[in-house]
Amino acid sequence: MYIVTGGAGFIGSAMVWKLNQMGIDDILIVDNLSKTEKWKNLVNLRYEDYVHRNQFYKLILEGDDPFKTDAVIHMGACSSTTELDADFLMENNYRYTQMLCRFCLNHDVRFINASSAATYGDGRFGFDDDHDGIDQLQPMNMYGYSKQLFDLWAKRGGVLDKLVSLKFFNVFGPNEYHKDDMKSVICKAYKQIGETGEMKLFKSYKEEYPHGGQKRDFVYIKDCVDVMWWFLQNPDKNGIFNIGTGQAREWNELAKSVFSAMNVDQNISYIEMPESIRDKYQYFTQANMDKLAAAGYDKPFTSLEDAAKDYVQNYLAQEDPYLKS
Numbered sequence: 001m002y003i004v005t006g007g008a009g010f011i012g013s014a015m016v017w018k019l020n021q022m023g024i025d026d027i028l029i030v031d032n033l034s035k036t037e038k039w040k041n042l043v044n045l046r047y048e049d050y051v052h053r054n055q056f057y058k059l060i061l062e063g064d065d066p067f068k069t070d071a072v073i074h075m076g077a078c079s080s081t082t083e084l085d086a087d088f089l090m091e092n093n094y095r096y097t098q099m100l101c102r103f104c105l106n107h108d109v110r111f112i113n114a115s116s117a118a119t120y121g122d123g124r125f126g127f128d129d130d131h132d133g134i135d136q137l138q139p140m141n142m143y144g145y146s147k148q149l150f151d152l153w154a155k156r157g158g159v160l161d162k163l164v165s166l167k168f169f170n171v172f173g174p175n176e177y178h179k180d181d182m183k184s185v186i187c188k189a190y191k192q193i194g195e196t197g198e199m200k201l202f203k204s205y206k207e208e209y210p211h212g213g214q215k216r217d218f219v220y221i222k223d224c225v226d227v228m229w230w231f232l233q234n235p236d237k238n239g240i241f242n243i244g245t246g247q248a249r250e251w252n253e254l255a256k257s258v259f260s261a262m263n264v265d266q267n268i269s270y271i272e273m274p275e276s277i278r279d280k281y282q283y284f285t286q287a288n289m290d291k292l293a294a295a296g297y298d299k300p301f302t303s304l305e306d307a308a309k310d311y312v313q314n315y316l317a318q319e320d321p322y323l324k325s
Helices: 010-021 038-042 053-061 086-106 131-136 142-156 177-182 185-196 221-233 251-262 290-295 304-316
Strands: 002-005 027-031 049-052 071-074 110-116 164-168 170-172 199-202 218-220 239-243 268-271
Touching: 002 010, 010 027, 010 038, 010 221, 027 053, 038 177, 049 053, 053 086, 071 086, 071 221, 086 110, 086 142, 110 142, 110 221, 131 142, 131 239, 142 164, 164 221, 170 185, 170 221, 185 199, 185 251, 185 304, 199 251, 218 221, 218 304, 221 239, 221 304, 239 290, 251 304
Parallel strands: 002 027, 002 071, 027 049, 071 110, 110 164, 164 239, 170 218, 199 268
Antiparallel strands: none
């Protein structure tokens, strides 16, 4: 049995899709569907059962492993970088992850956790996923801090060599449609360009970056789940790892790739950035991918242009845009 928490969410449902691609459907999905549209991510997937996160929490607290679990792929969390309820993030992102980790350690179950590149803050300490440097990182929002706390807990508890914690950079791709304001810019741009023929990007407030020249490490969801599958197949590989392409690209380049995939003439305008996020805005992110390569992962990552083309033409432009098993 593979347990995927957040299994109806973006990365979680994509991981269920990957497991299905590998012939696995003995999967328990844990999530909180509530009144969201996340359920649509599950329609095309194969899985054994669904359990609400609160019920799952109670089952795990009993101490036994009623599921005969092979692995827990923990993608369930509040992923909003603008969430202001710090107590909620402490319980939902930090304490819940602690509990699941202890369960896996006690039952010799593979544990793969979603950390985040948001732990790197403004990047002043770099983007290296070595264990020695995580203590000095200063996340710029409570979401990033909630992820940082678990990595620190695992390090101080001496268990980083018994689990995998993945620092995802700017992930985009199918099955993110329910995320409202947290959808990727590519997802938002497709609709914006389709309706207006124009794409809006934030102005820059630093001289060294032109408007739209701010850079991010954009990584395709299909590459992310390939990495997670590799970790499932290599249980001796453990620790904190970055998941990005290792190449920072401009927002202008991302915009160009969307216009090209849509076969629409490029038309970009630059708008003021809200003052509420200006002092927390990251102008540059780029994952150091040396550690993953040294561990033995050698599959190339999809280029921004090829990933945007696949996402736009094979998903966003389709009547049924969801990943299909």
